[in-house]
Each structure stands twice: as C-alpha cells, then as structure tokens.
Amino acid sequence: MIITFAHYKGGTGKTTSCLSIAGYLAKSGKKILVVDLDPQGNATSGLGIDKRTLVNSMYRVMKNKKTKIKDIILKTNIRNLHLAPADHTLDMINLRSYKKKSDATHLKDALKNIKDYYDYILIDTPPVHSHFIINGMVAADSVILVLDPGIFALEGVKVLKDSFGNFLAKLGLDLNIEMALVTKTQGFSLFRKNQAKEIQKETEKLLEKNVFLIPYSNYIYGTHAKGVPISHYQPWSKAGRAYKKIVKEILLNEKIRMKLDKKIGTFDKQGKIPLRK
Numbered sequence: 001m002i003i004t005f006a007h008y009k010g011g012t013g014k015t016t017s018c019l020s021i022a023g024y025l026a027k028s029g030k031k032i033l034v035v036d037l038d039p040q041g042n043a044t045s046g047l048g049i050d051k052r053t054l055v056n057s058m059y060r061v062m063k064n065k066k067t068k069i070k071d072i073i074l075k076t077n078i079r080n081l082h083l084a085p086a087d088h089t090l091d092m093i094n095l096r097s098y099k100k101k102s103d104a105t106h107l108k109d110a111l112k113n114i115k116d117y118y119d120y121i122l123i124d125t126p127p128v129h130s131h132f133i134i135n136g137m138v139a140a141d142s143v144i145l146v147l148d149p150g151i152f153a154l155e156g157v158k159v160l161k162d163s164f165g166n167f168l169a170k171l172g173l174d175l176n177i178e179m180a181l182v183t184k185t186q187g188f189s190l191f192r193k194n195q196a197k198e199i200q201k202e203t204e205k206l207l208e209k210n211v212f213l214i215p216y217s218n219y220i221y222g223t224h225a226k227g228v229p230i231s232h233y234q235p236w237s238k239a240g241r242a243y244k245k246i247v248k249e250i251l252l253n254e255k256i257r258m259k260l261d262k263k264i265g266t267f268d269k270q271g272k273i274p275l276r277k
C-alpha cells in the first residue's frame with residue numbers, strides 16, 4: 001500500500017505526519033519504507049540520518065530511470081522502518097512538464113520492484129515542486145491531505161481535489177483520498193480549537209472521508225531534534241495518541257480492503273456476484 005502525504009502549501013505538517021504514522025505502523029510490526037521526495041530532506045533528518053553523509057539519494061532515482069531504488073534505501077534506527085533519503089540535490093531535477101505520461105509515472109515505475117517487500121510505503125512530498133507532488137500522487141494508492149487549521153484550509157482542499165483530480169483523470173487514474181488531517185490544533189486558544197473543529201466538520205462533508213485533528217505539541221520539536229518519530233519519543237503525548245488513532249484507522253481500512261479484495265476474488269473465480277452472508 002502506497003500512501004502520499006500532500007498539500008501544495010509548506011508547513012502544514014506533512015513531514016511530521018508522514019514520520020509519526022510511519023513510526024506507529026513500524027511499531028505495529030508492519031514493514032515500512034519512507035520515501036523522501038522533498039529537496040529539503042526533512043524526512044531524512046527527521047529519521048536521524050545526517051544528510052551530509054548521503055552517498056546516494058532520491059536524486060539518482062528521479063534523475064535516471066536505470067537506478068534501482070533498492071540501491072539507495074537505508075536502514076534507520078527504528079525497527080521495520082527504512083528510508084529512501086533526499087537532500088538538496090533533488091532540486092537539480094527538472095522533470096519535463098508532463099509531455100509524456102512517463103514523466104508523471106517516474107516514481108510509480110521506480111517503486112514497482114520493491115512494492116511487495118513493504119507493507120506500507122509512505123511518500124513525503126514538498127509544497128511547491130509540483131512535479132514531485134504529481135509523481136507522489138500518481139505513485140500512491142491513496143493520499144492523505146495534511147491541512148493546517150488556518151481559515152484557508154478548506155480552499156486548499158477544494159483546489160487539491162479539483163486540480164489533482166483532473167490531472168490524474170487525464171492519466172486515467174483516480175484521486176483516492178484516504179483521509180485528511182488538521183494539524184497543530186489546540187494549545188493556542190479556544191478560538192483555534194473551535195476553528196479546527198469547524199474545518200474538520202466541513203472537510204468531512206466535502207470529502208466524505210474521516211478527518212482527524214492533531215493537537216499542537218511541544219514534543220514535536222523534540223522528535224525532529226532527536227531524529228525519531230513521536231511513536232518512539234513521547235508516544236503517550238496528546239499528539240502521539242492522536243497519530244496512534246490515525247494508524248488504527250489506516251490498519252482498519254486495510255482490513256476492509258483485504259476483505260473486499262477476497263470477495264472480488266470470489267467473483268472473478270466463480271464468475272458470479274458474491275452473496276452477502
């Protein structure tokens with residue numbers, strides 16, 4: 001299962017959410033790969049990897065179709081959690097403006113060979129480099145939208161849904177949204193808390209998907225400084241528990257999908273509609 005974290009804005013909490021969810025999934029025993037697709041390389045340093053020591057990175061994978069992603073993957077200090085790292089060199093890549101379908105499917109193609117080795121591949125995308133976001137969206141089975149609780153959050157959801165939905169439709173793909181997160185709620189004021197709840201309600205209506213709130217937490221800064229996700233740093237903090245709940249939902253969705261796949265399997269094999277029990 002490949003999940004991409006996306007928003008065209010920076011600072012909404014994409015990297016923090018990607019790493020926190022990766023941490024809890026790894027803790028639950030799943031095999032996880034985090035793909036850092038952001039030239040800022042925050043997911044890389046957030047998993048304790050010193051970018052100055054990188055020999056290979058996503059630059060090589062995105063630059064040259066012949067490079068195998070398995071050759072750049074690193075182990076991290078966290079059990080079950082691997083990383084395809086990135087640094088500023090990724091910025092040197094100027095993918096063509098999607099004249100060919102393969103420009104948008106570059107990452108999807110690169111992940112094909114290793115997809116079955118991992119239970120989850122989580123892709124962290126940058127805010128402004130739309131070719132990376134698009135590659136992330138195209139590679140993904142589903143997308144998690146990460147919103148901040150600002151008053152423009154809803155507009156962001158609409159833009160993302162329309163522009164990326166249209167783009168993917170042109171490639172014959174659907175925009176499959178797994179859920180949305182509203183981060184950094186609470187802690188400041190009651191106003192912000194209420195605003196976040198309002199955004200949650202409206203976004204749920206718009207997407208017809210669950211929307212989760214992640215409280216503001218001072219521990220998040222510590223996770224970046226220590227190079228471990230909240231799951232392995234302060235799991236009992238409010239933010240930690242919020243991410244744990246999200247992972248529960250992701251795992252539940254997986255179970256539902258697997259059941260559905262089984263039913264569809266029956267349908268294919270026997271050539272008739274599976275009956276409800």
Ligand SMILES: Nc1ncnc2c1ncn2[C@@H]1O[C@H](COP(=O)(O)OP(=O)(O)O)[C@@H](O)[C@H]1O
Nearest residue numbers: 010011012013014015016184215216217220239
């Ligand atoms: N729940 C949270 N509580 C407090 N600070 C947070 C929280 N989530 C993210 N942050 C902080 O907000 C900033 C942006 O988060 P980040 O995950 O890097 O966003 P993005 O990847 O979308 O640019 C970072 O400084 C991060 O430490």
Ligand SMILES: [Mg+2]
Nearest residue numbers: 014015038042
């Ligand atoms: Mg980021």
